[in-house]
Amino acid sequence: MFIITVLAVLLTGISRLRTLRTYQRKEMLTGDLAGLVRYLAGHKKIMENPVTGTLHFIIFWGCLVFILMIIPAQLGMIFPKSVAHGISFVMDVTGLLMLAAVLFFLVNRLRADKAKLVPGKSHLLFLLLVIVLTGFLSAGSRLHIIQAGFSMVSPVGYLFSIFSPDSPVFMQIMIRLHFLGVLAFFALMPFSFFRHIPAGLQNIYSKRQLNPGELSRIELDASPIGAKKIFDLSSKQLLGAQACVSCRRCEDHCPATISHKPLKPGHIMNALFLRMTKDADLYHLSQPAPDLEQGITGDEIWACTTCMACTTHCPMMINPMDIIMALRRHQVLDKGCVPLEARHTIRNLELFGDTYGKGVSHRTDWRIGIEVPAVRELAEKPDILLWVGCSGAFHPRYSNVARDMARILETAGVRFAIPGKDELCCGDGARRLGEEVLFQNLACRNIETLNSYGIRDIVVFCPHCFNTLKNEYPALGGIYNVIPAVEYLLTLIDQQKIIPAYPVNMQMTLHDPCYLGRVNRIYEPLRKLVKRVPGLSLKELDRCFDSALCCGGGGGRMWLHETLGEKINQLRAREIKDSGVGLLGTACPFCMIMMEDGMGSVSVDTEVKILDLIEITAQSTGAAYKGKS
Amino acid sequence: MKIAVCIKQIVQTYARTGKEADNYFLTDQDRIFRINPYDEVAMEMAVRMKKNVDGLKITAVILGPVIAQTELTRCLALGADDVLQIETDLTAMDPWQKSGILARALKDIRPDMVFCGKESLDSQNGQVPAFLSHHLGLGFVSAATRISIDQNNSQAIVHRNGGRGIKEIFNCTLPLVISVDLSDIEPHIPTCEEKKQARVLPFKTITIKLNGSSARVSAQSCHPPRPRPKPGPVIQPELESYERILQLLSPASIQKKGVMKKGDPGMLADELIAFLKENNFLKLP
Numbered sequence: 001m002f003i004i005t006v007l008a009v010l011l012t013g014i015s016r017l018r019t020l021r022t023y024q025r026k027e028m029l030t031g032d033l034a035g036l037v038r039y040l041a042g043h044k045k046i047m048e049n050p051v052t053g054t055l056h057f058i059i060f061w062g063c064l065v066f067i068l069m070i071i072p073a074q075l076g077m078i079f080p081k082s083v084a085h086g087i088s089f090v091m092d093v094t095g096l097l098m099l100a101a102v103l104f105f106l107v108n109r110l111r112a113d114k115a116k117l118v119p120g121k122s123h124l125l126f127l128l129l130v131i132v133l134t135g136f137l138s139a140g141s142r143l144h145i146i147q148a149g150f151s152m153v154s155p156v157g158y159l160f161s162i163f164s165p166d167s168p169v170f171m172q173i174m175i176r177l178h179f180l181g182v183l184a185f186f187a188l189m190p191f192s193f194f195r196h197i198p199a200g201l202q203n204i205y206s207k208r209q210l211n212p213g214e215l216s217r218i219e220l221d222a223s224p225i226g227a228k229k230i231f232d233l234s235s236k237q238l239l240g241a242q243a244c245v246s247c248r249r250c251e252d253h254c255p256a257t258i259s260h261k262p263l264k265p266g267h268i269m270n271a272l273f274l275r276m277t278k279d280a281d282l283y284h285l286s287q288p289a290p291d292l293e294q295g296i297t298g299d300e301i302w303a304c305t306t307c308m309a310c311t312t313h314c315p316m317m318i319n320p321m322d323i324i325m326a327l328r329r330h331q332v333l334d335k336g337c338v339p340l341e342a343r344h345t346i347r348n349l350e351l352f353g354d355t356y357g358k359g360v361s362h363r364t365d366w367r368i369g370i371e372v373p374a375v376r377e378l379a380e381k382p383d384i385l386l387w388v389g390c391s392g393a394f395h396p397r398y399s400n401v402a403r404d405m406a407r408i409l410e411t412a413g414v415r416f417a418i419p420g421k422d423e424l425c426c427g428d429g430a431r432r433l434g435e436e437v438l439f440q441n442l443a444c445r446n447i448e449t450l451n452s453y454g455i456r457d458i459v460v461f462c463p464h465c466f467n468t469l470k471n472e473y474p475a476l477g478g479i480y481n482v483i484p485a486v487e488y489l490l491t492l493i494d495q496q497k498i499i500p501a502y503p504v505n506m507q508m509t510l511h512d513p514c515y516l517g518r519v520n521r522i523y524e525p526l527r528k529l530v531k532r533v534p535g536l537s538l539k540e541l542d543r544c545f546d547s548a549l550c551c552g553g554g555g556g557r558m559w560l561h562e563t564l565g566e567k568i569n570q571l572r573a574r575e576i577k578d579s580g581v582g583l584l585g586t587a588c589p590f591c592m593i594m595m596e597d598g599m600g601s602v603s604v605d606t607e608v609k610i611l612d613l614i615e616i617t618a619q620s621t622g623a624a625y626k627g628k629s
Numbered sequence: 630m631k632i633a634v635c636i637k638q639i640v641q642t643y644a645r646t647g648k649e650a651d652n653y654f655l656t657d658q659d660r661i662f663r664i665n666p667y668d669e670v671a672m673e674m675a676v677r678m679k680k681n682v683d684g685l686k687i688t689a690v691i692l693g694p695v696i697a698q699t700e701l702t703r704c705l706a707l708g709a710d711d712v713l714q715i716e717t718d719l720t721a722m723d724p725w726q727k728s729g730i731l732a733r734a735l736k737d738i739r740p741d742m743v744f745c746g747k748e749s750l751d752s753q754n755g756q757v758p759a760f761l762s763h764h765l766g767l768g769f770v771s772a773a774t775r776i777s778i779d780q781n782n783s784q785a786i787v788h789r790n791g792g793r794g795i796k797e798i799f800n801c802t803l804p805l806v807i808s809v810d811l812s813d814i815e816p817h818i819p820t821c822e823e824k825k826q827a828r829v830l831p832f833k834t835i836t837i838k839l840n841g842s843s844a845r846v847s848a849q850s851c852h853p854p855r856p857r858p859k860p861g862p863v864i865q866p867e868l869e870s871y872e873r874i875l876q877l878l879s880p881a882s883i884q885k886k887g888v889m890k891k892g893d894p895g896m897l898a899d900e901l902i903a904f905l906k907e908n909n910f911l912k913l914p
Contacts (some may be wrong), residue, residue, distance in 0.1 A: 337816040361659040
C-alpha cells in the first residue's frame, strides 16, 4: 500500500518535472545509453573534484547496492550461505562508508559559510543519515536479540549491537523508521534537490546533434528568435536547469565570476529553474509569463566570454553558455539592444565584412613585400588554403604571425594560397555577439566562395575561425578538412619539410586558447610543438589544460569594454608574471592581443615576451628559410 | 503631422586609389553601397519624435533607383511609415536639379517638415537641403542636432551645431526644412521584426521628368587623391644590418622636386633671381 502510494507520488513528480519543461523549440536529441552507463560507473566527471566526487561515488553506489539487494530479499529469494555472507559483509561495509560520507557532507555543511550554501540540502542529508542509522540500529538490535556475537559477516552490525537495547519493539520501530525513510527518499525525489537524479540521468542520456563548439541552431523566421521567455528555450536547455546541483564548479572556473563580474553560470541555471516552476502553469493556461530579463540581467548576459569553462567542468554536462547565447540573441535580434561599443563592430561587419572595418581592398596589405599567392591569382587549385582571418590580415601585431606562417609554408615548399580579397570575416564575432543573421550572411558568402574554388583543405591559425569553419560551417553546407596551424606545423616538422634547428633558449609557459583547448580538445599539439623547438623548456601554469583561464577576449568581449569587476587579462597576466618565465606562447590572436595589453599593465619591471607558437617555430626554422634564399 | 526624410544611397569607395594594380587598384568589392550616414541620423531624429508627437507619419523619399537594397531596408526599419521613390529621365544631376525634382515631389505630399542629411559622404556638396527650402519657399536650418515641437504643431525649437563648440537654438515656424548633423543621436539597431516590416512598407513610385534641362553646374574633371606612399616592405632579418636600414628607409623616401643650392648667400640670391627670371616668375625690366 505504502509502496504503491510512493510510486504514484514519484511518477507524478517526474511527470510534473516533464511538464515544467514546456518548450517551443524542438531540438534533435539522440539517446546515449553507453555514455550514461560509463558516466555512472566511472564517475569520472564527478571525480574531477576528488573529495566530493569520491563521497558522491560512495553514496550513489551505496544506494544502488542496497536497492539491488533489498529487492531479491523482499521477493524471498534464497542465496547459498557463502553468497549471503558475502552480500551481508558488502552491505555492512557499504553502509559504514555511506554513514561516513553523509556525516562528512553534514559536518561540511555545518562548517561552511552560510551565505554560500544552497538551501534545502541539509534536511535531505539528514534524511539519508536517518536511513543509514536506522538500518544499522535495526540490524544491531536484531543481532543483540539473537546473541550472534562477533563475526566477519557483519562487523559493523556487531558494533551497533553492543549498545542497541535488547528489545524487539525497538527493532520494529527502527525497521519501520528505516522503511519510512526510504519511502520518503523516493517520494521527495522529484520535489527536492534529489530531482537531479531523474533530470540528471535524462540530461546525460540525451545528446545533442551538435559539433563540440557549435552554438545551437535557430530558425530566423521564428518569433522571438532568441529566448524571451522561459519556454523559448529548448527542452535540453530546460533539462539542464532541472539537473543543476548547484555544485558551483562552473563558478570556480568561470572567468567572469573569477574577475568579480555579475555573471555566475550557476545562478543563471537557478534563475531559470525558478522561472520554470512559476511560468509553466501560466503557459498551459495561455497566460502571459514574465520575461527572462526579470531574473537575468544584461550585465550577466554580456559578461560571458564563451570560454566553455562552465560547460567543460559541469559534472551534469549542462551547457549554460548555450543559454546565455540564446539570451543574447534575444537582446540583439528581437530587441535591438547591443552594447554601444559592439555596435561599431557589427556595423563594420555588415558594411565591410571584417571586424576591424578596413574593408576587403585592404585584406592583402599584410603580404606587401612578400610572395603570398591568392587563390584567384593561381592557375590551378592550391594544395591547402591558408585562412588568414581578420586579425592576421589587419591587426598590426598579429599580421606578423600571418607573415611568419606564410614564410614557413613557403620554406616547406607547400603549394598554398590565401583567399585574399575573397575572404570575409568567418562570422564568429557576429555569432557570439548574438547577431545570428549577420553570421549566416557572412558564412554563406564565405562558403560560396570556398566552394567555387573547390577548396578541400584549410589551414587556420585563429582558433575562433578554426572553430567556426570546422564546427559551424557544416550546418550551412560548407564541409572542409580544417586543420589548426599548430597541428599542420607539427606534420611539416614530422615530414622534415621544416627543421627547427636554431635553439630558442628560454623558459616558456603556454596559455591555452579556449577555442583550441576546451572547445576542440587540442592541448597536446601545442606541447609537442614546444618540445620540437630546441632550447625551450616548458613550465605549465597553475591553470592550464581544461582549467586554463580565458584571456577575456572571446565571445565578442574583444570589442566590449570591461567596466565591471577586475580585468580578466590582467588577472591572467599576473599569473603568468608570477610563474617567472620569460616567454609566453599562445596560439590565438585574441589571446595575444589581450595578454599583451594585460602584461603591459601589470608588469613594468619584468618583461615577459609574448609570441605565437607560429612565430617561435619561424624563429627556430629561420635558418632553413635563409638557406633556400 | 508628416515628416519627409530624404535619403540618399551612396557608393562609398573607401579603398586607396592609384595605378598599381596589386595594391592600389579598385575592385568591385571595394565599393560599399550604403545609406548616407547623415541621412540615417536624420531618420533616427524623425523616429525619435514619434514618442512626443501623436500621429506622426514618416515618409522616406529616395531619388533614383534602389541600389543599396539591404542598407535601405535597414534604414527604413528605423521607423519609416512609407516610401516614395522618384524616378527621373536624368542620369547625372547637379544639386540644383535634384532639389528641384525633390521639391516637386514633396509639394504633393505636403510635409510639415523635411529632414535631410547635412551633406552626403560621397559628394559632400551639402547644397540640396538649402536649395530645397528655396524651391519650397520654406525656412531652413542647417546642421541641426536636436528638435522639439510645441503643443499646437506650429512651432519648432531647433538646436544647431554652429561649429567650434557653439550651440545655437532657433525658434522656427513650421513647415520647415532642416539638414541634420551628426550628434549624440545614434541610429538604433533595428530588430529582425522591424526589418521584416520594412520589406513590406507601402512603396510608391512617381516619375518626374525635367525634359532635358541641363545642369547649371557640372563637374569638369575629378582628381582622386595622390596614392599614399606604399607601406614598407617586410624587413628581412637575414640581410645585413646596413641593407636592412636601407629597407626601412625605402618607403619613407619621398622624391623631392627642385634643387638644393648651397654656398655663399650673395651668390645664392643671384642664382635664385636668375632661376626665377628663367622660369618667367619674375618680370624685371
